[in-house]
Amino acid sequence: MTNEEASAMMHAYVDGELEPSKCVELEAHLAANPAARAACERLRGMAAAIREEADYHLAPASLAAGVLGAVPDAPARTMKAPIWRLLPGTGVAMAAAAFLTWTIATGYLKPGESERITQDVLGSHVRATLGQHLIDVASSDQHTVKPWLSARLSYSPPVIDLSAQGFELLGARLDYVGGQPAAVLVYQRRRHVIDAYVRPARNPAAALALTRDGFNIQSFAHDGMEFWLISDLNRNELDDLVRLLEQHPS
């Protein structure tokens, strides 16, 4: 591979968009060329600097109110959607119709489209992030979180601190997924919250990776436990977390 060819591929490589066979070729080139390796590192550095330092402009609260106020009434058909189950009680009834329209508009939930557990995980994650009730036990200390979970479940889920690898453990909560209680480990990477649902693997299904309504979902079994990860984090970094979790013994 020439330097020109390597340079042309480097952006796609850094962006995780290079096809596997080309990755192998490029990595061989990088291994043999310190200058190319340094250029690659500079690109990674720039990408990381933008992700960490560039302003992410959160929508002002008044904008949400403005959008809700401007949207037409919810069409009758949306009344049947199980999104109603997501709405926490009567307090939000006022904005419910408009919220519902927006939610359907942005495709948050597509009822009947997927199997129960994916729906449960998706619903639970959305509920937690919307309602801000993410965490029952807030601690980055695995020796605090694990006993808390063990005391409330009939099993002891693995709790792994990965802050050194860029996945900060925020804490944990309990939820009910696929007809049984599940431990939810809450990790954070930059602004992205990652929920990891952990429960004993009963009929270990094949590892699954899918995107549902803008969220990446990934499941795998490891050491007798079944993991379901969900986040709006990109697929590459979610894969990183899967690999890290798989490396740790339960």
Added chain:
Amino acid sequence: MLPHLDAAYNLARWLTRDDHDARDVVQEAALRAFRFLDGLRGEPRPWLLALVRNSCMTWLKANRPAELGGIDGLPAELLPVEETTPETLALRAVDRRMLNEALAALPTFFREALILRELEDLSYKDIARITDTPIGTVMSRLARARRLLGESLRAIQKASAPQVHG
């Protein structure tokens, strides 16, 4: 919180570079989202961002057309990473304000590509869909954007470095 509203506002804010204009654009895009709800195919976030992007472009064309010019003469092919020039060097040393200023100063289409890629974590395919351009163009814009950003950061650092007298 409305799903994807932050992403919508963030994109509009970076494209218009103004809070008030960004709000107007997002409001307008939200109304179009409801109107064209039946056109929703695939993932909702890229779909919504495409509407926001469209509203931004319409708005810029009407109010600040100069910001949409200057891209025609640019080469479509991937620009190689210069291995010898340290244009992206010492990025870590650049402070937050400088980086944000340099990003904001990038030509609209390059700024857009970087924001969608790095702040929204979107794939080339989604960026191509949102910006209504071929994937090859997305790649060349990203490469060019990073190069321009590196050059501009280097210039800022040079300008702000203390003058040595002697």
